[in-house]
Amino acid sequence: MSARVIAVVNQKGGAGKSTLAMLLAGSLGDDGRRVLVADADPQNTSLRWAGAGEGFPADVEDLSGEEGKLHKHLKKRLEAYDYIVIDTPPAATAPVTASALRIAHLALVPVIPSPPDMWASLRIREAIQAAVADKNPELIARVVVNQAQPNTVLAREVLALLPEFGIPLLAAQLKSRTAYRQCAALGAAVAALGSRAALAHFEVEALRREVQFLLAV
Numbered sequence: 001m002s003a004r005v006i007a008v009v010n011q012k013g014g015a016g017k018s019t020l021a022m023l024l025a026g027s028l029g030d031d032g033r034r035v036l037v038a039d040a041d042p043q044n045t046s047l048r049w050a051g052a053g054e055g056f057p058a059d060v061e062d063l064s065g066e067e068g069k070l071h072k073h074l075k076k077r078l079e080a081y082d083y084i085v086i087d088t089p090p091a092a093t094a095p096v097t098a099s100a101l102r103i104a105h106l107a108l109v110p111v112i113p114s115p116p117d118m119w120a121s122l123r124i125r126e127a128i129q130a131a132v133a134d135k136n137p138e139l140i141a142r143v144v145v146n147q148a149q150p151n152t153v154l155a156r157e158v159l160a161l162l163p164e165f166g167i168p169l170l171a172a173q174l175k176s177r178t179a180y181r182q183c184a185a186l187g188a189a190v191a192a193l194g195s196r197a198a199l200a201h202f203e204v205e206a207l208r209r210e211v212q213f214l215l216a217v
């Protein structure tokens with residue numbers, strides 16, 4: 001079957017796009033899937049992450065030069081992979097974001113639950129709606145709460161803003177964890193950290209399963 005494509009997008013830098021893309025890709029790879037991370041951001045965080053160690057369980061390709069032709073390039077990769085995860089730059093209106101959203105089955109929007117971050121993320125909703133209206137009516141989208149602080153008043157207030165955001169929430173969330181930064185430093189997926197990162201592992205597995213369920217055909 002042709003690859004299922006996940007675009008990780010947000011207008012906001014630092015929201016956790018690369019972290020989410022690499023944790024998800026690593027978990028899918030450790031689950032035995034053939035995974036490509038398409039690094040479409042000139043900052044090349046994903047490429048550096050995978051290059052920081054040995055044996056990251058997914059391929060990572062630098063596609064930051066493709067810009068509006070990204071979807072054409074990725075079409076040639078669809079048969080070789082089960083999942084393609086696109087890590088995008090923080091640019092809602094850039095041609096590369098439109099190109100990623102054109103080929104994606106699922107758009108994931110990582111959002112840090114603080115009001116300025118949420119306001120900055122509103123632009124990406126328009127980009128997703130434009131992709132649906134234009135070339136990709138089947139595209140689905142989910143907000144992923146990143147650096148979650150469950151059970152705080154702020155978290156509740158911020159989450160109450162989400163209906164206004166207009167994109168449903170993924171049930172799985174990522175908390176702020178040193179383990180995720182260690183993964184980037186070691187060039188690893190979360191499973192490689194072993195039992196010291198059991199909670200992180202569990203959290204990423206839940207996210208992976210929910211994404212796989214959304215993309216099941």
Ligand SMILES: Nc1ncnc2c1ncn2[C@@H]1O[C@H](COP(=O)(O)OP(=O)(O)O)[C@@H](O)[C@H]1O
Pocket residue numbers: 010012013014015016017018019020045090146147174175176177178180181184
């Ligand atoms: N859940 C998390 N726990 C700990 N650190 C995180 C988490 N998400 C992101 N970070 C850190 O925040 C910074 C920005 O994350 P990154 O994934 O590079 O964002 P983006 O790709 O959206 O710019 C990085 O230093 C990353 O290690």
Ligand SMILES: [Mg+2]
Pocket residue numbers: 017018019041043045087088
């Ligand atoms: Mg990034």
